[in-house]
Amino acid sequence: MKKFLWPLGIFIVLLAFLAVGLRLDPREVPSPLIDKPAPAFDLPVLQQPGRRFSPAEMRGKVWLLNVWASWCVSCREEHPHLVELSRKKLIPLIGLDYKDESRAALAWLGQFGDPYDFSVEDRDGRIGIDYGVYGVPETYLIDRDGVIRYKRIGVLTPEILEGKVLPMARKLQQ
Amino acid sequence: MKNRLMLVVLPLLSLVACVALAKEAPPASDDPVTEAHMMRLAEKLRCLVCQNQTLAESNADLAADLRREVKELIKSGKTDDQIMDYLVERYGDFVLYDPPFKPITVMLWVGPFALLVGALGVLFARLARRRKAAGQSSQGELGAAERRVVEQVLGSANNDDKQNARRPGGAA
Numbered sequence: 001m002k003k004f005l006w007p008l009g010i011f012i013v014l015l016a017f018l019a020v021g022l023r024l025d026p027r028e029v030p031s032p033l034i035d036k037p038a039p040a041f042d043l044p045v046l047q048q049p050g051r052r053f054s055p056a057e058m059r060g061k062v063w064l065l066n067v068w069a070s071w072c073v074s075c076r077e078e079h080p081h082l083v084e085l086s087r088k089k090l091i092p093l094i095g096l097d098y099k100d101e102s103r104a105a106l107a108w109l110g111q112f113g114d115p116y117d118f119s120v121e122d123r124d125g126r127i128g129i130d131y132g133v134y135g136v137p138e139t140y141l142i143d144r145d146g147v148i149r150y151k152r153i154g155v156l157t158p159e160i161l162e163g164k165v166l167p168m169a170r171k172l173q174q
Numbered sequence: 175m176k177n178r179l180m181l182v183v184l185p186l187l188s189l190v191a192c193v194a195l196a197k198e199a200p201p202a203s204d205d206p207v208t209e210a211h212m213m214r215l216a217e218k219l220r221c222l223v224c225q226n227q228t229l230a231e232s233n234a235d236l237a238a239d240l241r242r243e244v245k246e247l248i249k250s251g252k253t254d255d256q257i258m259d260y261l262v263e264r265y266g267d268f269v270l271y272d273p274p275f276k277p278i279t280v281m282l283w284v285g286p287f288a289l290l291v292g293a294l295g296v297l298f299a300r301l302a303r304r305r306k307a308a309g310q311s312s313q314g315e316l317g318a319a320e321r322r323v324v325e326q327v328l329g330s331a332n333n334d335d336k337q338n339a340r341r342p343g344g345a346a
Contacts, residue, residue, distance in 0.1 A: 029268045099235070129264060130264060133236075134222035
């Protein structure tokens with residue numbers, strides 16, 4: 001009897017490992033930036049020519065930095081959720097328009113609605129590299145001290161927004 | 175007269191066009207030494223967009239950007255270690271094809287060897303047990319029942335031999 005139980009036991013363990021492995025998203029690489037200060041930048045604001053923005057201006061506030069681009073297909077999927085979020089006015093939402101052209105970006109916002117307080121332009125993707133961006137859209141939750149507390153790679157679904165990002169933001173805002 | 179002027183102007187114009195074109199095409203490599211250095215590093219780095227390719231192999235946009243970044247870091251005099259650290263700070267250990275030995279990667283490095291040692295342990299334990307079992311039956315005393323069986327078999331074999339011997343040509 002023991003002879004048959006051994007392979008069965010090994011098989012079940014293997015099955016458990018595979019089941020967990022299949023559920024993991026290989027794109028979700030743990031970011032080394034969590035609990036580190038958000039990298040500084042000074043970029044032109046897309047909607048207001050001549051104005052520039054740097055994350056230091058957001059000191060004392062909990063805010064979201066959302067990396068997007070008009071060429072990014074998944075961003076289109078994410079966009080309605082962001083528009084919905086901006087209507088509730090729960091948290092400042094700033095866009096980082098990644099490797100995009102101003103005209104295309106503005107047209108895109110015109111077509112689908114602009115959920116952002118404003119967006120900044122990272123035309124050559126250099127700031128994206130500082131933030132470890134590799135799959136647009138990406139979203140960062142940054143606390144009062146300018147520290148990145150959470151990072152989402154990929155679409156910010158309502159489940160993640162309601163279940164993770166907003167509760168975390170609320171706690172940080174207290 | 176007009177025609178002759180054109181004969182002079184046209185080649186000149188085409189020359190200008192050539193120069194303009196030459197300016198537009200970027201040089202294949204501005205600095206072959208830096209390029210080779212960068213490629214050597216890029217082979218040790220993972221492209222995060224297409225995760226099974228190195229930074230050197232990948233055609234993804236981000237890979238091109240990161241290659242440019244690495245090239246600039248080389249030019250600014252950074253050492254290889256500093257460049258690797260720069261990328262790890264942003265993208266984590268995952269960008270390295272050779273992950274460092276850390277508490278979180280212990281299983282990765284030690285796991286296969288632990289498994290091998292464990293498997294060898296089980297194998298030797300089993301072999302030892304089998305050898306012990308085999309040794310017992312050959313060296314140990316025969317039980318009464320076993321002895322009877324052996325005698326019976328040997329006895330009948332002896333009888334067969336006698337019968338065969340009595341019958342001429344029986345063995346053939």
